[in-house]
Structures are given as structure tokens and as C-alpha cells.
Amino acid sequence: MRAISDIRADFPILTRTVRNGKPLVYLDSAATSQRPQQVLDAVADFETHHNGAVQRGAHLLAEEATEAFEAARASVARLVNASEDREIVWTGNATAAINLVANGMANASAGVGGEESARFRVGPGDSIVVTQTEHHANFVPWQQLAARTGATLRWIEVDDLGHMRLDQLATVIDPTTKIVAFTHASNVTGLVTDVAPLVARAREVGALTFLDACQSVPHIPVDFQALDVDFAAFSGHKMLGPTGIGALWGRAALLDVLPPSLFGGGAIETVTLEETTWTAAPTRFEAGSQPVAQAVGMGAAAEYLMAMGMDQVAAHERRIAHILREGVSALPGVRLLGPVGDSEANDVLGLASVVVDGVHSHDVGQVLDDQGLAVRIGHHCNQPLHRRLGAQSSTRASAHVYTTEDEARLFVEILATVRPFFGMS
Amino acid sequence: MSDLEQMYQQVILDHAKVRHGSGLVTLDLPSVGESHQVNTTCGDDITVRVGLDDGKIASISWEGQGCSISQASASIVSELLEGADLRRADETMEAFIALMHHRGELLGDERDDLLDDATAFVGVGKYPARIKCALLSWVALRDAIARATVGTEGS
Numbered sequence: 001m002r003a004i005s006d007i008r009a010d011f012p013i014l015t016r017t018v019r020n021g022k023p024l025v026y027l028d029s030a031a032t033s034q035r036p037q038q039v040l041d042a043v044a045d046f047e048t049h050h051n052g053a054v055q056r057g058a059h060l061l062a063e064e065a066t067e068a069f070e071a072a073r074a075s076v077a078r079l080v081n082a083s084e085d086r087e088i089v090w091t092g093n094a095t096a097a098i099n100l101v102a103n104g105m106a107n108a109s110a111g112v113g114g115e116e117s118a119r120f121r122v123g124p125g126d127s128i129v130v131t132q133t134e135h136h137a138n139f140v141p142w143q144q145l146a147a148r149t150g151a152t153l154r155w156i157e158v159d160d161l162g163h164m165r166l167d168q169l170a171t172v173i174d175p176t177t178k179i180v181a182f183t184h185a186s187n188v189t190g191l192v193t194d195v196a197p198l199v200a201r202a203r204e205v206g207a208l209t210f211l212d213a214c215q216s217v218p219h220i221p222v223d224f225q226a227l228d229v230d231f232a233a234f235s236g237h238k239m240l241g242p243t244g245i246g247a248l249w250g251r252a253a254l255l256d257v258l259p260p261s262l263f264g265g266g267a268i269e270t271v272t273l274e275e276t277t278w279t280a281a282p283t284r285f286e287a288g289s290q291p292v293a294q295a296v297g298m299g300a301a302a303e304y305l306m307a308m309g310m311d312q313v314a315a316h317e318r319r320i321a322h323i324l325r326e327g328v329s330a331l332p333g334v335r336l337l338g339p340v341g342d343s344e345a346n347d348v349l350g351l352a353s354v355v356v357d358g359v360h361s362h363d364v365g366q367v368l369d370d371q372g373l374a375v376r377i378g379h380h381c382n383q384p385l386h387r388r389l390g391a392q393s394s395t396r397a398s399a400h401v402y403t404t405e406d407e408a409r410l411f412v413e414i415l416a417t418v419r420p421f422f423g424m425s
Numbered sequence: 426m427s428d429l430e431q432m433y434q435q436v437i438l439d440h441a442k443v444r445h446g447s448g449l450v451t452l453d454l455p456s457v458g459e460s461h462q463v464n465t466t467c468g469d470d471i472t473v474r475v476g477l478d479d480g481k482i483a484s485i486s487w488e489g490q491g492c493s494i495s496q497a498s499a500s501i502v503s504e505l506l507e508g509a510d511l512r513r514a515d516e517t518m519e520a521f522i523a524l525m526h527h528r529g530e531l532l533g534d535e536r537d538d539l540l541d542d543a544t545a546f547v548g549v550g551k552y553p554a555r556i557k558c559a560l561l562s563w564v565a566l567r568d569a570i571a572r573a574t575v576g577t578e579g580s
Contacts, residue, residue, distance in 0.1 A: 362492035378467035
């Protein structure tokens with residue numbers, strides 16, 4: 001990989017100072033990452049020179065804009081090894097991608113799409129399976145789908161360290177199961193899921209699989225074909241791209257028969273006063289004006305990451321994970337959520353969520369902020385897992401390509417001052 | 426004193442530990458109201474119960490979890506307004522909201538006297554993300570009083 005100083009030079013925001021004139025130590029990348037100049041330039045270049053209505057219009061700008069929009073789709077498709085570019089559907093964010101499938105299934109259940117969409121139907125007697133470690137975005141849409149259709153929501157529990165209880169797969173996933181939705185990597189413990197057994201069990205009973213890849217795609221090599229899942233969601237802003245853009249990946253054969261849930265122009269084949277037929281994926285799901293500049297930015301981010309090499313990115317962040325997790329584990333009165341981690345059984349991302357005994361995460365975050373460290377505090381949109389791990393909330397430091405080993409050490413060092421600041425030994 | 430030390434004044438740290446009014450009290454009063462508020466940023470929550478008697482706040486008790494700012498704020502408002510008449514309570518609540526939006530400066534008028542110990546939260550005004558923490562119990566109290574006044578109970 002390029003030298004870290006060289007990589008950091010790509011990210012203009014890292015040179016600014018924050019509270020009390022301290023240099024910014026950005027450790028909140030799992031919430032949102034920073035953007036390199038290459039992404040900022042791609043967005044600005046599009047807006048400055050190529051903006052036009054995509055997929056419509058007969059003028060040069062419309063052609064250039066369409067080309068940029070589709071080239072970005074191809075870049076993102078390559079990053080996650082989609083078998084066709086059209087398997088990437090642009091969505092406003094990852095949450096929208098998850099809702100797209102959940103709402104599509106609700107529509108299928110109401111009869112939309114007819115027999116062609118029958119395999120997406122859920123109803124009384126069926127089950128929808130999630131896990132206890134899901135981000136609310138990959139939990140609430142499925143909970144609501146169950147509520148709307150009369151299906152039962154079930155979940156795979158996690159153990160004291162946050163590992164999914166794979167021993168429960170055989171009982172929780174059964175022939176009533178229509179879809180199994182689970183995360184590829186936890187935004188709290190950082191644990192990377194062993195996808196294969198979940199997919200194997202789902203296939204065995206004929207259930208679909210949905211992977212929340214928000215935390216994995218930006219940080220580790222991800223190949224959706226190899227993972228053998230049916231759908232996956234991820235977002236632009238966590239992978240060095242802009243906000244306002246995310247992607248749904250799905251098998252083309254499935255996407256082409258999933259009923260849309262956002263109806264409008266651009267997604268239709270034929271409209272008569274009586275009925276409407278839809279186009280194939282991806283336009284089927286891309287009704288209305290699209291966030292084109294943002295898509296271009298997400299494409300540039302995919303190219304940036306691929307140029308660096310995702311295996312290199314993962315190796316760098318594993319070193320950061322080691323410093324963070326070993327470091328905080330040695331501090332008195334500090335509890336790491338999840339295992340300390342090693343590269344084998346406990347593969348973890350470059351993050352550490354901690355509970356400081358006797359000090360609320362909001363207060364912990366404030367002391368860190370005073371020293372220029374930006375971290376996430378609260379439940380990280382994951383209340384069920386926090387509850388399971390016996391924590392109301394936690395403080396999370398998370399890395400990306402630009403995070404230095406010194407920054408990880410500084411987090412541990414400042415974290416050690418928190419309890420003394422609040423008068424605890 | 427750094428901004429951080431100004432926010433976490435000793436009186437706040439003390440109240441975060443002692444927690445005046447903590448633990449919901451069963452009330453046998455004609456007007457009782459309760460309000461549950463959640464800080465969606467962090468999932469912290471508080472339930473405040475008030476009992477009114479003869480135009481005065483006869484009892485304030487609460488239960489909740491949160492950071493030192495929110496816990497100390499609940500403690501201080503309980504101490505400050507228990508026994509107060511509703512008019513003074515309302516003026517004090519208005520003053521506290523004004524203090525929170527005063528960018529880390531005292532209000533500089535008689536409202537500071539009304540706020541008494543609650544002026545310790547002056548430093549919170551410099552941290553917009555923390556204003557919600559400080560206000561949570563005050564918002565719950567105001568809502569609980571409104572519910573008690575119309576004679577409805579619950580949250």
C-alpha cells in the first residue's frame with residue numbers, strides 16, 4: 001500500500017484543526033468516512049462540465065451524464081464482483097436499499113407482480129429471520145414487513161461476545177422461512193460474519209438471503225457472487241464516497257421480478273390508464289430523478305479503493321484494530337464490546353466499541369472531543385445488541401485507510417484519562 | 426478553566442452522583458402527571474412524575490438513565506422546583522431554555538438568580554449536541570405538569 005502520509009494527503013479535511021486548535025483525529029469512519037480529493041474532484045467535474053438529464057434527452061450533455069452515471073455503476077459493480085452492472089441499483093442510501101426489497105416483498109404479498117413475483121410473498125405461517133446483531137436499518141424494515149403481512153419475525157441470538165449463535169440456524173431457519181437478513185460485519189463489535197453457514201441453511205429451506213454489507217464493502221474484499229447471497233446493501237458515504245447515495249445489489253434474475261415500491265417515471269415499460277408494466281433492473285427501481293453526481297462520486301470512491309487494493313485496506317485496518325482492541329482491553333474500568341480479536345476465529349474490522357465503567361458514553365465522547373478526537377457515542381443504531389451485551393450505550397473508535405497507528409494509540413491514551421477526569425480511580 | 430471544565434462544573438458532577446428526586450414516588454395527590462422523554466441521539470430516557478397541590482409543585486420524582494449532564498440536570502431541577510408555584514416554575518423553565526441558547530454565557534439579569542444552581546449548566550451552551558441532554562428532564566417536567574393540570578395521567 002502507499003505510505004500512510006501519502007494517503008492522508010488525499011483527504012483535505014484531515015489537515016484542519018478542531019476543538020481548542022487540536023489537530024483532527026478522525027475516528028468515526030464507521031458512521032461516515034471522509035472523502036479523498038479524487039472523489040471531490042469527480043463530483044465537481046461532473047457538476048461543472050457534464051451535468052444533464054440521464055437516460056433521456058438527445059443532446060451531448062445528456063449523453064455524457066448518462067455515460068458517467070453508468071460508468072459509476074460499472075465501477076461499483078466491479079468492487080463487489082457483480083456478474084452484471086445492472087445488478088447494481090442506485091438508492092438514496094443503504095437504508096433505502098433494504099426498504100426497497102422489504103417493500104417489494106410487501107407489494108408481492110399484496111399480489112403486485114402476480115405469479116412472476118410469487119416467490120417474494122410472505123404471509124401468516126411464514127417467517128422472516130434476522131439476527132440480534134443487526135443495525136436498526138436491517139432490523140426495522142423486516143420487523144415491519146412481518147407486521148404488515150402477518151408473518152412471524154424470528155432472530156438468531158448472539159453470545160456474550162456478540163458472535164451469531166450458528167448453533168441456532170437449524171431451528172430458527174426452517175421451511176417457513178422466506179428470507180434471512182443479516183449483517184456482513186457488526187458496526188458495534190466489528191465482528192465479520194461467517195456467511196457460508198447462514199447461506200447454506202437458507203438455501204436448504206428455500207429462503208432468500210439479504211446481506212447488510214454497509215460495514216464490509218468499505219473495509220474488506222467483498223465478492224457477492226462468492227458469498228452466494230441473493231441481495232446486499234451498502235452505502236456511498238461509508239466507503240469514501242458522498243452522502244445521498246447507496247446501492248442495492250441483487251441477482252439479476254431476482255431483481256427482474258421483484259415488484260418495485262417507488263412508482264413513477266423512468267421505471268416503467270408501458271403505462272395505460274388501466275395498468276403499468278415495469279422495465280427490468282436497474283431502472284425498474286430507479287423511478288424519478290437520480291442522485292447522479294453522488295453516484296459519480298460513489299463510482300470514484302470504488303475506483304479509489306480498488307486502486308489501493310481491498311486486501312491492502314483490510315490489512316491496514318486489521319493493524320489498527322489490533323492496537324485499538326489490545327489497548328483498550330488493558331485499561332482498568334474499560335470494557336471492550338466483542339472479542340479482543342485475532343485474524344482467525346474472531347475476524348474484526350478496524351474499530352473498537354467500549355463501555356467505560358461509571359461514565360456515560362456521551363461524557364466519554366466529550367473528553368475525547370476536547371482533545372480533537374472524533375468518535376461515535378450512543379447505541380450506534382443498534383439497541384438490541386447493546387442490550388444483549390449489557391450496555392446502554394458505548395463509545396466507538398473506527399478507522400479507515402487514512403487512520404494512523406499513532407491515532408489509534410492516542411485514542412487509548414486519552415480514554416485512560418476519562419475515569420480520572422470524572423473523579424474515579 | 427477550559428470549556429470542558431466549565432461544562433463539567435463540580436456542582437454538576439456532584440448532582441450526577443447524588444441525584445435528588447431519583448426514584449419514582451407513589452403519589453396520593455389530586456393532580457398527578459407523568460411524562461416519558463427519550464433523547465433519540467443516544468437512547469437515554471427519563472420519566473418524570475409530578476404531583477400538584479394548591480397551585481404548587483408538591484412533588485417531583487424521576488427515573489432514567491443518561492449522561493452526567495442529563496442526570497445532574499434532573500437532580501437540580503427537582504431540587505430547584507419542588508415546592509415552587511407554577512408561575513415560578515414556568516419562568517424558571519423559560520430561563521433555563523434561554524440559558525441553553527446563550528452560547529456559554531450567563532443571561533446577566535434576574536433570570537440567573539431564578540436559576541440558582543442551574544446556572545452551573547452555562548457551559549453546556551457551547552456544545553450544541555449536549556443541550557438536549559441538559560433539557561431532557563426540563564422538557565419532561567414541563568410535559569408532566571401540563572398532564573397533571575389537565576388531570577390526565579400517563580405518558
